[in-house]
Amino acid sequence: MPAGGPGSTDEGFADRLAAVEERIAAACRAAGRAREEVTLVAVTKTRSDEEVLAAVRCGLRDLGENRVEELEARREALCDALPADVRWHMIGHVQSRKAARAAAAAALVHSVDSVRLAERLDRAAQSLGRVLPVLLEMNVSGEESKDGFPAWDPASRQALPATLAPLEGLEHLEVRGLMTMAPLGAAPERAREVFAALRTLGEALCGVLPWIRGRELSMGMTDDFEPAIAEGATMVRIGRALFGPRTT
Ligand SMILES: *Cc1c(COP(=O)(O)O)cnc(C)c1O
DSSP states (O other), rough: OTOOTTOOOOOHHHHHHHHHHHHHHHHHEEEEEEOOGEEEEEOOOOOHHHHHHHHTTTTEEEEEEEEEEHHHHHHHHHHTTSOOOOOEEOOSOGGGGGGHHHHHOOEEEEEEOOHHHHHHHHHHHHHOOHHHHHHHHEOOOOTTTTOEOOSSSSHHHHHHHHHHHHGGGGGTTEEEEOOOOOOOOHHHHHHHHHHHHHHHHHHHHHHOOTTTOEEEEOOTTTTHHHHHHTHHHHHHHSSSSHHHOOOO
């Protein structure tokens, strides 16, 4: 096995990437969508730096980490080795006290799950002199272990415009859409229901909250990216299908 881990050879990675690309293309075709409508975010959590570099050599530019510390460490370790057009996506829960670090390290934060975090990110972005693109994470499935704004039943969804209203004044955040996760181990049909609910919710919220400027839907992982694309995903976050099983 190569020193960098099982996913570190370019051939091995290229083969898995080709298989994923084929499945994404097929899902797009089946949904009558253009391949360009879906961004593949390669989730690099727990992978070696060599594996990340193999992904970049194979042409990937959107990379995701789920912890602020890991995102920072990755950027630091690879800053000279990565092309300038790599975009780092923060896809995991961000504690409010780490908002400034996330705002400095991420090109897009997928996981804004509270008004308090949004306010912290806005303040941090302001002091960095930037506008930070973000997505709002929604808990559509109602799983208690999930982060995200409550959106699992009609009552919680109806409360969202009022809950989210304070975000309108945050001039250093640009809200580009929504993100969600299907329940762990859910059957594809159940995952698809969750993704359909996120799409419908996005349409409803954009109608009443015009400051939501984008229609991004970040949904779909290794086990469920095809139903996500069928329901309109514009970003899929894929780890294992690209890099192999996680051992840690
Ligand atoms: C780990 C992770 C992924 C990717 O999961 P895989 O099953 O490896 O594709 C996607 N999104 C988030 C938020 C994650 O933490």
